[in-house]
Amino acid sequence: MLILITISASIGSFLSVIIHRVPSGNSIMKPASHCPKCREKIKFSDNIPILGYILLRGQCRYCREHISLRYPLVEALAVILTLLIYRVYGQSSAFLLYTGLAYLLIAITFIDIDHFIIPNGFIVIGLIVLLPTQALGWLPMHWGDGINGSLCFAGFLFAMGIIGQFILKKESIGFGDVKLGLILGGFLGMELSVLALYLSFVSSAFIVITTIARGNAGRGTKIPFGPYLAIGTLATLLTNLPGGGNMIINWYFRTMF
Template sequence: MDPAAPGVPAGLVAAWVALVGGVVGSFLNVVIARVPAGESIVSPGSRCPRCRTPIAWYDNVPVVSWLALRARCRSCGVRISARYPLVEALVAGVALLAWARHGLAVAALGELVLVSLLVALAFIDLDTWLLPHALTWPLIATGLAVSAAGLGPATLQGAAIGAAVGFGAFALVSVVGEKVLRKEALGFGDVWLLSGIGAWMGVAALLPVVLLASVQGSVVGLVLLALGKGQPGPGQPAEAAGPPAAAVPGDPAALASADDWIPPRNAVPFGPFLAAGALEWLYLGDLIVRGVPSLGIFR
């Protein structure tokens, strides 16, 4: 597929693709803040989390508005977290990557769906230690659908086996871990997430993705331990990492206690690392295989 639309300068197409990605990222910021709280992602429109003033369209332009407003609400001056433009810029970058890989094609749109769901899940897990079914189940469904249509990296067979094996392997770790360690080793949200990654990327991608996630998770965990930081200990869930004011979804303490589970001290949620591992294997897989040739059999 020709990366440019016929008759339109490539620079203009690139700008449009980046804008679409930025708008998707802006929408993901809403998803990240509202889905864990069980709120509608459609209405009401974006409001300042402190003064509740509706945000005008010209103050809601991805990245640009945050810069123009110098990270403050126009009405009350409350600080707006740098995470908002970061998510927008991240998805804009991915949209450009998907366009470069597939052109203006349905496959590029599919890739944007995959990355959007992974980004939303990663940040929700960071904030709340939850991976909502409202996002993990659509991840599995869209993965199977895209693979069935032949528009993703996996065949339908590889995707179906990937979804099943991803679920089965982590479910086993979760159940056995809980029996042996007498504490939750792996949440069931991670089980559904890995199933979704299997549905999108195929069964062969599961092992490298889990490897990448584990190595990076361990490194970050050890660094946080060494710094004496880390995520919430008992009694102080989710707030320690300082999510932006707008993204505080309801009462994290209530969410954490809902399934009678408190994040361990100096622990980091695993979901963001699984999401990162999946994206790394998708975009940097060839590079990783060059460094670790034995992983080549999974490509």
């Protein structure tokens, strides 16, 4: 378990680099991590995920510039999601694939929040992993279910985007979200795609209504939808049952029928 925590925290640290550099077109390999103010290279001991931030008290060792809390947050999020996914799927190919998907969604979430974009490179990576994965049967579903899931997820988002454009007279769901839907639906399958979409829209509606009620947003405020797709997808994956089925879907049918 300690090895899993160490690896996932390190990946979380690398995700922070991706989140910071990819939107601006900078290399994720060089230069080495450094303070954006004084440009001093960060020592290896200071770059230890989570612990380095705590020991430095959130400041650069050299110039005392404040270090964003987002760095340890992303690292902690990567660790937590890894452990939760492991708890559901154990030592399996599904664990590796869904954990990789979670890391991808972490990066997409923060980039979409900052820049309102979902880089095409992430979609390409998702497809490169998804297609052979489905063909080789490494996910707990038939490949045909994955295709139906992709069509369902992306098709619904595309339709909602058209409807939103017609009603609001402006873009409501970007095409980047639709392309992401292709990936998510392929990993989830048809039934779980419906649940993930439902949870995505419910979570977005809750946050938007709460934000508007508190006076922090208005009708013209631009809101990224990628984070809510991530929430819906991860909530769906984490409520799956080891023996098959999903806790939320099971609860719904017990309650309604």
